[in-house]
Structures are given as structure tokens and as C-alpha cells.
Amino acid sequence: MSAGWREHLQSDGPGKIRILKHGSMKTDAILVADSEHLKGHADDRSPNQLINTASLDGIVGNAWAMADWHFGYGFPIGGVVATDTNAGNQGGAISPGGVGFDINCGVRLCSLDIEFRDINPKNLAKRLAHLIPAGATSKGGVLLDSTQIDNILSEGANAAIEMGWGESRDLSSIESNGKLETNERNIGERAQKRGSKSLGTLGSGNHFLELQVVDSIVDENAAKAFGIRKGQVTAMIHTGSRGLGHQVCSDHVSKIESQYQRIKGNSWYSPKWDMTIADRQLAAAPIFSKEGQSYFDDMSAAGNFAFANRSALTQRLRNALKEEIGRDSDLEVIYDVSHNIAKIEEHKVHGVSCNCCVHRKGATRALGGDHPELAARFSGVGQPVLVPGDMGTASWILAGPKEGGNEAFSSSCHGAGRRLSRTAAREQIDSEILRESLEVAGINVHTKTPNVLSEEAPDAYKDVDEVIRLTSEAGLARPVARMVPFAVIKG
Numbered sequence: 001m002s003a004g005w006r007e008h009l010q011s012d013g014p015g016k017i018r019i020l021k022h023g024s025m026k027t028d029a030i031l032v033a034d035s036e037h038l039k040g041h042a043d044d045r046s047p048n049q050l051i052n053t054a055s056l057d058g059i060v061g062n063a064w065a066m067a068d069w070h071f072g073y074g075f076p077i078g079g080v081v082a083t084d085t086n087a088g089n090q091g092g093a094i095s096p097g098g099v100g101f102d103i104n105c106g107v108r109l110c111s112l113d114i115e116f117r118d119i120n121p122k123n124l125a126k127r128l129a130h131l132i133p134a135g136a137t138s139k140g141g142v143l144l145d146s147t148q149i150d151n152i153l154s155e156g157a158n159a160a161i162e163m164g165w166g167e168s169r170d171l172s173s174i175e176s177n178g179k180l181e182t183n184e185r186n187i188g189e190r191a192q193k194r195g196s197k198s199l200g201t202l203g204s205g206n207h208f209l210e211l212q213v214v215d216s217i218v219d220e221n222a223a224k225a226f227g228i229r230k231g232q233v234t235a236m237i238h239t240g241s242r243g244l245g246h247q248v249c250s251d252h253v254s255k256i257e258s259q260y261q262r263i264k265g266n267s268w269y270s271p272k273w274d275m276t277i278a279d280r281q282l283a284a285a286p287i288f289s290k291e292g293q294s295y296f297d298d299m300s301a302a303g304n305f306a307f308a309n310r311s312a313l314t315q316r317l318r319n320a321l322k323e324e325i326g327r328d329s330d331l332e333v334i335y336d337v338s339h340n341i342a343k344i345e346e347h348k349v350h351g352v353s354c355n356c357c358v359h360r361k362g363a364t365r366a367l368g369g370d371h372p373e374l375a376a377r378f379s380g381v382g383q384p385v386l387v388p389g390d391m392g393t394a395s396w397i398l399a400g401p402k403e404g405g406n407e408a409f410s411s412s413c414h415g416a417g418r419r420l421s422r423t424a425a426r427e428q429i430d431s432e433i434l435r436e437s438l439e440v441a442g443i444n445v446h447t448k449t450p451n452v453l454s455e456e457a458p459d460a461y462k463d464v465d466e467v468i469r470l471t472s473e474a475g476l477a478r479p480v481a482r483m484v485p486f487a488v489i490k491g
Contacts, residue, residue: 005047015067015473019047024267024278025054032067032078032413032474037466040419046076052278057286058083058092060349060356064408066363067470068417068462073097074281077362077418080411083287085344085355090273090286096256096295097281098359100340101249103299104306105207105240106175106364107337107386107414108314109397111226112233112321113330116213116486119233122444124211124324125487129446131320132209132313134491136449138198138243142312149196153185156304157311165200166311172375173333175365178307180300180341187244187298188251195244195305200312204449204491206415206456207239209317210388212395212483222399222480225381226334234483235331236395237313238388240340241306248302252295257283259291287357296342303341310336334397335384339364339414347409358409366400366412366477385477389416389464391445391456391488392438396468398477412477416464425460426451438488445488452490 005019012018012030017038019029029050031038041047046069053075054063060082069078074097083092133140142165144152151159157178160166171177202209214232217223228234241248260268260283269276273286285292314333321329342359349356367374367383374383382400389395398412406412420428431453438445447453454460468479 005051015470019051021054023051025051026059027054027062029054029063029065031065031069032470032476034470037470045071049074049076049279050079052282053079053081053098055278056081056083056093056095056282056284057275058087060084060354061409064411066411066413067467068362068413068415070418072361073100074279075359075361078413079361080359080363080408082347082356082358082409085287085357088286091288091292092286092357093275093284094287094292094296094342094357095282095284095359096249096253097283098361099249099299099342100361101246102240102340103245103249104303104338105340106306106310107339107388108237108310109334109384109386110235110314110317111228111332111334112235114233114325115231116233119325121442121486125444125446125489127324128209128320128487128489132202132316132489133200134202134204134448134489136204136491138194138201141197141201142199144196144199149192150185152199152308153187153301153304154182155179156307160199160308160311165308165315170311170314170333174307174336175338176373178311178336180303182297182300182304184294184297185301186294187248187301191244191247191251194247195242198242198244199309200316201242201309202239202313202489202491203242204452207491208391209313209489210236210391210485211487212236212485214481215394215484216482218479218481219399222381225377226384226397226480227332228334228397228481235317236386236388237310237317239309239313241302242309244305245302248298252298253283256285256291256295259285299342303338307336335386337364337386345409347405356409360411362414363411364414365410366398366406367410368401368404370403385412387413387415387464387468390458390461391485392441392443392458394464395483395485396464397480397483398468398471399480400477406476408476413467413471416461416467418460419462420460422455425455425457429454429457429459443485443488445490447490449491456490
């Protein structure tokens with residue numbers, strides 16, 4: 001680990017601070033931050049993690065930490081690192097730590113054809129808490145047989161839709177159209193068992209379903225293309241692949257880590273691949289090695305489960321809204337983004353085209369409006385980028401560039417980012433006092449787990465408006481609209 005990274009800092013223009021290459025780093029690293037933002041981070045661990053990622057085999061461009069950066073497993077949350085698939089004999093590194101344990105954790109934003117004045121917020125929140133399964137267990141999940149789970153692992157959101165858990169019109173509004181390509185899907189029996197009863201469940205921790213009101217519009221043209229207007233009710237769903245994805249990651253971390261042995265200092269070496277890593281949690285395999293391909297395939301299958309999970313939750317929300325308001329809410333999916341995934345993408349690096357494995361851990365894509373994957377309605381506007389804040393303040397929708405890609409491998413932040421660890425939040429924040437203050441502010445919160453409120457309190461997170469400002473200043477994505485919450489369902 002680098003202890004003196006602050007000696008290697010230099011400004012890199014608005015919203016960006018560069019850490020110059022030193023030690024075992026193969027590239028520079030960039031923090032999306034300014035001097036004031038950096039002052040609020042006395043804990044040096046996240047930049048150290050970013051520096052460690054810059055030593056991965058085959059890394060190209062810069063190692064990035066988005067504005068919501070904070071400490072994670074191996075990679076910092078908010079980390080974006082690309083490796084060259086043509087590096088060496090078997091391609092550059094792919095690291096499960098660069099994706100995370102909750103594979104394809106992501107956010108879905110939906111627009112509703114209702115106004116805030118048309119509903120009773122307290123009653124609606126209560127109904128949603130009753131009908132949307134949340135919490136650490138998989139209680140209330142859709143039970144899947146072996147054929148159904150294999151279909152979901154193969155086909156993603158479309159498989160859920162064919163089972164009645166979603167609508168086909170949703171697919172064009174999902175990243176990768178809700179499906180990641182897989183071949184073997186050779187995921188373990190334990191992972192499949194965990195997935196067989198958790199479809200359509202939120203989970204716990206920072207996962208949520210939130211109803212919001214569009215508070216302000218910053219970019220009228222983009223808002224119109226996205227189908228949102230001031231005063232409209234929106235719904236945001238944040239969850240991932242549940243226990244299935246966690247098990248897939250755990251299995252592959254164990255396999256890949258076993259190929260490394262400790263050498264001098266904190267470094268680890270794999271004789272099999274002749275690869276050295278700066279932290280065991282960065283354990284990586286060449287992408288075209290047997291282990292690298294096995295992980296990538298299983299990660300994609302788990303990613304498909306997450307797309308299906310958010311689809312099932314969307315359908316549950318449609319049903320609950322119909323019960324409460326007595327008519328169809330005409331819920332439309334604005335977009336669904338992944339923020340824990342690795343993808344093979346084409347990018348220009350120092351003016352040269354590169355086939356890259358882009359790790360985004362707690363970071364989301366921000367594609368330009370001319371990207372072929374995007375639906376026609378986003379042409380000339382950019383991809384919707386969804387940024388949940390905290391349950392007491394606001395969330396944002398941003399847009400990628402109108403054309404082309406940004407310099408961070410077309411990436412952006414994924415949330416407000418933690419300011420306090422969960423332990424520190426529990427010690428400093430009283431859940432019941434917080435619940436009362438949120439109710440006074442008109443925010444109806446329902447939780448299944450006692451500690452969740454204090455752990456997920458607004459004070460435990462960075463200021464989301466500051467994160468958006470830095471992201472915009474750095475030229476990664478532009479603000480479109482701000483939403484404030486009035487009903488929150490958490491595990």
C-alpha cells in the first residue's frame with residue numbers, strides 16, 4: 001500500500017484530482033473530487049485501494065474513483081478500471097473484487113401517470129411495505145424450479161417477463177436490454193438454491209424501493225425524452241442478485257485467491273499466471289484463462305438474475321399501485337442501470353481503439369446519445385444515469401453525453417456514497433429519533449431490520465447534490481432532474 005499518496009496529487013481540471021503514477025502503479029489514478037471534498041476524507045483507505053488497482057495486469061487509461069468513492073472490498077466503491085483483453089498471452093486481469101459480491105446490483109427508475117395530490121402517501125407506503133418482500137431472508141420470493149432458474153440465468157429480464165413478472169415494453173429501457181450473454185452457466189448448487197426462492201425480493205442494507213416526487217427539472221429536453229415532468233411521482237428500485245450473486249462471487253474469489261501466495265510486504269504473486277497484486281482482495285485471473293472465463297460467464301448469469309429480480313419487483317409495484325389507487329398507474333420504466341458489473345467494451349485509450357474489460361464497482365455506465373445500444377428516444381440526449389441519494393434528501397437522474405463517450409470509459413457515479421461506516425452510523429444515530437424526524441418531513445419509512453435505519457441514515461452518506469456537482473464539473477454526466485422521497489421501503 002502507498003502511504004504517501006498525497007505527495008503525488010495534482011489538479012486535473014474541474015472536479016478531478018490526479019494521483020501520479022508511483023510505486024507499483026502502471027497508470028495514473030483520478031479521483032472525482034476537489035480540495036474541499038478531499039478534506040472530508042481523513043480516512044486514506046479508499047485512495048490507497050485505487051492506487052492498488054492501478055497495478056493490475058493489462059490496465060489501460062487511468063484508474064478512476066467516481067465522486068461517491070468510499071472504502072470497499074479490494075476496489076474502492078466507485079472504482080472504474082479497464083484492462084486490455086489483448087494484453088499478454090491470455091488477456092489483462094479480471095478481478096471479482098472489481099465487480100463486488102452483489103453482482104449487477106443496480107437501480108431502476110419508473111415514471112407513474114399520477115400526481116402526488118392523487119394519493120395518500122401514508123396508506124400507500126403501508127401497502128407497499130406489506131406487498132414488497134424485503135429483508136435479509138428470501139421470504140416472499142417467487143419459487144423457481146430448476147428449468148425456470150436456468151431460463152432466468154440465461155435470458156435475464158425476458159425470462160421473468162415470460163413468467164408474468166414484467167412487461168415486454170420494459171426491455172428497451174434496461175441496460176443491455178436486460179440480458180448478458182452466457183455459455184456454461186456452471187454456477188454452484190448452493191448459489192442456485194439461494195436464487196430459487198429470492199426472485200422479486202429487495203434484500204436488506206442499502207437496498208430499497210422508494211416513491212418520489214420530481215422536485216426540479218434542470219434539463220428540459222432530456223427530461224422530456226426521459227418522460228418525466230415536475231410534480232410527477234416516480235419510483236426507484238435499488239437491488240441486485242441477492243444471495244445467488246453473493247455466492248457466485250464468494251465461490252470465484254476463493255478459487256482465484258487460492259492461486260496466490262504472499263511475497264514481500266503486502267504483495268501477492270500467482271506463479272500460474274505470473275501476476276502480482278498489491279492486495280489479496282484484488283485477486284485476479286487473465287480474462288481468457290479458464291478461471292477468468294468461468295468467472296465472467298457465471299458473473300453474467302448472476303447479472304441476468306438481477307435484471308429478472310428488478311423486473312419482478314417492478315411488476316409487484318404495478319400490482320400494488322393498482323390495488324391502492326384503483327386504476328392502472330401506467331408505470332413506465334425510464335431506465336435500469338447496473339453498477340456492479342464487468343463488461344467487454346470498445347474504448348479509445350490515448351487515441352487508440354482498445355477492446356477493454358471495464359470493471360465498474362459502485363459505478364454506472366453513462367453512454368452517449370449516439371451509442372447503438374440505446375433506444376431511439378435517447379438519441380442526441382444520452383443515457384439516463386440514475387443516482388439515488390439517501391432516504392432523507394434527494395435522488396437525481398443525469399444524462400450521459402449527447403454524443404460520444406466520457407474519458408472515464410463512459411462511466412459515472414452510482415449514488416451519494418457512504419460517509420460513515422455502518423458501525424459508526426449505528427453508534428452515532430438513534431433509529432427511532434431518525435424515524436420521527438423523517439415522518440415530520442413527510443417521508444414514510446418502513447424497515448424490516450432494526451439497525452437499518454441508523455445504518456442508512458442521511459448523515460451516514462455524502463451530500464448527493466455535491467456528488468452531482470462534482471460529476472458534472474468533471475464532464476462525466478449532466479444533471480437532468482432531482483427527485484425527493486415520500487415513501488421508503490427498506491429491508
